[in-house]
Amino acid sequence: MPFKTILAVTGTDLGNSDIKLAAGLCEQIGAHLSVLIAGLAPSLPLLGVDVVSDIWLQERDRDIERLQARAAAVSKLLCDSSLSIDIASEFSEHVWANEAIGRRARYADLAVFGPAMLAGQALREKALEGLLFSSCTPLLLVPAGSTPTLRPKRVLIGWDAGVEASRAARASLELLRGAQEVHVVLIDPVEKDQGAEPGADVAAYLSRNGVRVTVDRLPSLGLPIAEVLSQHAIDRSADILVAGAYGHSRARERMFGGVTKSLLENPQLPILMAH
Template sequence: MSYKTILTVTGSGFGDGDLKLTAGLCEEVKAHFSVLVIALAAPPPIGSARNLSLAWLEEQEEDMRRVDARTAAVSVLLAGNTLSADVTSDYAEFGQGDEAIGRRARYADLTVLGPEVLAGATLKEKVIEGALFSSGKPLLLVPEGSSPTLKPKRVLVAWDSRIEASRAVRESLEMLIGAEDVRLVLVDPVQGEEYHGEEPGADAAAYLARHGVKLTIDRLPRMNRSVADALRQHAQDTATELMVMGAYGHSRLRERLFGGVTKSMLDKSSVPILMAR
């Protein structure tokens, strides 16, 4: 699909790097640039003395002042370019931060998670969960040192035949059509109707070919590597500019406790990744 509105999220403690990066992507595809400035309120103290409660209220007031100041600064930054843009702000309870981000992301075609927020912890997790679980829209993860583009020439599609991977392919279809080299990558594919079919990758390749996607099927052995490591190495070997993959084929709790491809990619990647579920 085409991206007509692109969202990024920032907070009072961040610089303008992610904003400028996302603005560049918006310019590339002539999209509207939407910015959400958000702060997460700490939960109120329980059973605390009155002076601690007052301190908590004062902290909330200071947080809101910081949000207002950051929103004003972002507005000035946006006014200095020719992009169609908007900025909104929110002061959300900590436990509702992902839902607040997800609500805003529903009105965008794509949410961009830039390297500044990605290097953090709390806001990073809220953006990931909000975009992937509360918006129904894809997330573009941009790690430090990478060069993101929405018109990539070389794309790696991590295909595992799950519904999440199918959704990611659909959300990136316009980019896949425009790419010169698309690698449909299957790691240790399993034959069978409930898995990859009798010829792993053939059905997905046929679907994409009907859309005019020029692709190659790469079936990779794990060779004592994790699936994530196999994908990362292949992305490096093929000079991939963008990886497309489904996110959280397993539950979030299972991924957190035992690890998984999504968690590994979120923690360590050298190329931008478009994720959907």
């Protein structure tokens, strides 16, 4: 499916670099730019005395004013753009912010996190949770120092035959069809999980969709899978890495680590993720 609407998520204090990045991607493919400026309400005090309540309400009012000012500034920034654009702001209690962001993402074909959002903390985590678990929209992570494109020449797909990897591959079909090289990478493939010839099924599926695909089967040699994937992508001069997100439960990945966690914490190149 082509990316007709691209969502850029930002906060009140993240600057304009991520929005400009998303606008540039929209210009590449003639897509509509949707901007969501998310604000997190201050935590409600557990002990409610009048003085504390007044302070909390004043802080909340200031945060709402900052959000409104940020929305006006973004509108001014984009007013001369030739793109089709909509701008929305959402002020949410911290616990519900992921749902608010997820609802907005349901009306986009792709969401984009630039370096500023990736470097954030509270908003980053809530936005990731909302996009990956409260919407079906794929997410493009763009780390600092990388040059993102939605017309990549070389793409690498991390493949484990799981549901998440399948969704990520389908979500990226528009990118894959136009690429000169697509490498499906399997690390320590297990025959019982992926068939007698691991990677053959997905290669056949992609080929029927007009994708020029090569299967790479690699040993991990005891290294973390995320590290092997990222290094292979660099070795292949890939423009983008496609990967499923959270094949295990979020709680398990947070406690014990996982491929998704490692890729999110230290992306080496643009990564398109889907859950």
